[in-house]
Amino acid sequence: MTVAYPVIFTEVETNILIEVPDLGIVTEANSEGKKKGTMTDAIMMARDAIGLTCITAEDDGKIPAQPSTISSVDPAKGSFADAGKGFVSLVDVDLTEYRRRVDNKAVRRNVTLPNWLNVEAEKAHINVSKTLQEALMAKLEISTS
Numbered sequence: 102m103t104v105a106y107p108v109i110f111t112e113v114e115t116n117i118l119i120e121v122p123d124l125g126i127v128t129e130a131n132s133e134g135k136k137k138g139t140m141t142d143a144i145m146m147a148r149d150a151i152g153l154t155c156i157t158a159e160d161d162g163k164i165p166a167q168p169s170t171i172s173s174v175d176p177a178k179g180s181f182a183d184a185g186k187g188f189v190s191l192v193d194v195d196l197t198e199y200r201r202r203v204d205n206k207a208v209r210r211n212v213t214l215p216n217w218l219n220v221e222a223e224k225a226h227i228n229v230s231k232t233l234q235e236a237l238m239a240k241l242e243i244s245t246s
Contacts (some may be wrong), residue, residue, distance in 0.1 A: 103195045104155060106168045108147045109179040110140070111187035117143040118181040119150070121192075123166045126150045127180050147192045152199035159196075201243075 111118040117130040117138045130138035130146045155165040176187035212233065214222075222229055238245070 105191045105193040107171045107174040108192045109176045109187045111181040111185050113185050119147050120179050124154045148194050152194045156200050
């Protein structure tokens with residue numbers, strides 16, 4: 102599922118301040134050794150913050166806030182309005198892809214196999230967990246690339 106939230110970007114001396122009002126997010130794209138954070142950095146930071154906030158809400162059984170329309174967000178009323186002139190742009194995140202990229206924690210599952218099949222897998226030095234992951238990805242038509 103892809104979502105798109107309006108984001109307020111405010112450029113200041115060395116950073117770009119970022120606010121996603123619908124989700125209560127404030128962050129920044131800083132220079133990290135460069136003269137100034139770039140819009141590319143800022144968009145990536147916004148995308149990461151939106152993705153993390155939304156999948157955390159889903160994991161907690163909550164529904165993330167619905168995005169406002171871009172025309173309803175006034176940068177002059179944003180958290181960083183006093184820091185400089187801001188502008189609004191939409192930032193989209195494919196939440197399914199984002200989760201695939203960042204949520205790689207291992208989950209233990211019990212699997213029941215006939216003993217003869219387990220013996221054959223052990224003889225062949227087959228990693229059953231890896232084989233199961235590959236089979237599930239094939240069945241679900243999911244690619245890691």
